[in-house]
Ligand SMILES: CC(C)CCC[C@@H](C)CCC[C@@H](C)CCC[C@@H](C)CCOC[C@@H](COP(=O)(O)O[C@@H]1[C@H](O)[C@H](OP(=O)(O)O)[C@@H](O)[C@H](O)[C@H]1O)OCC[C@H](C)CCC[C@H](C)CCC[C@H](C)CCCC(C)C
């Protein structure tokens with residue numbers, strides 16, 4: 001869904017991307033910084049177990065993820081290498097963000113399953129696209145929505161733990177639905 005906001009989001013992202021370009025950063029460097037920010041997230045969560053500090057570092061990493069493409073496009077350097085880096089680092093970031101929930105007391109088995117389902121959602125898009133089937137924007141919750149869910153889980157954890165836990169279970173259910181939607185998208189494209 002949030003992919004449909006891409007055009008509107010340029011009002012927020014473009015000036016920020018121009019700022020990063022003025023700092024002399026390339027799209028790939030912004031992508032790398034997004035991964036560094038996610039590793040910082042892991043360090044902060046491991047040593048402080050503070051969900052608000054985690055949220056702040058997650059926002060920084062997510063913002064860099066949304067900005068890297070904009071920086072590349074504005075610099076005229078968008079291309080396959082950057083696309084590969086962006087998508088690859090996103091998977092590592094997803095694994096870091098979700099698995100860190102176990103540091104905050106979330107159930108390990110469900111958290112591990114959520115990592116797998118999240119990575120599989122993205123894998124199905126990659127596989128679909130390798131078969132010539134457009135999967136961008138398809139599915140209930142794409143990466144942006146998952147990041148928003150994770151942000152809210154972190155924000156509410158100390159203040160409204162029941163809300164945070166409920167969001168965790170909703171995220172799992174919505175992720176399973178999204179996985180099925182993308183799976184069905186591909187199998188329904190090919191003749192029986
Ligand atoms: C403090 C409270 C009062 C309020 C807090 C509210 C919180 C909910 C705020 C959350 C903010 C933030 C943590 C979450 C939102 C950021 C997120 C929308 C931006 C990252 O989007 C991801 C990016 C992904 O696309 P990309 O092409 O780079 O990657 C693809 C993706 O990995 C695919 O995976 P999948 O298939 O979807 O699973 C792969 O398949 C592809 O291969 C891969 O290419 O999207 C980029 C552009 C977005 C469409 C545009 C949205 C940008 C936002 C609107 C602007 C930024 C939001 C700010 C971070 C908000 C600041 C919060 C502030 C502190 C309150």
Ligand SMILES: Nc1ccn([C@@H]2O[C@H](COP(=O)(O)O)[C@@H](O)[C@H]2O)c(=O)n1
Pocket residue numbers: 027028029031065066067068069070072073077078079080081082083085086
């Ligand atoms: N280092 C990068 C990062 C991204 N790109 C290009 O942008 C696309 C992703 O754009 P987002 O706005 O969703 O981040 C990606 O597919 C690449 O085409 C790039 O070239 N270099």
Ligand SMILES: [Mg+2]
Pocket residue numbers: 064065066067068069086
């Ligand atoms: Mg990106």
Ligand SMILES: [Mg+2]
Pocket residue numbers: 065066086087090
């Ligand atoms: Mg990305």
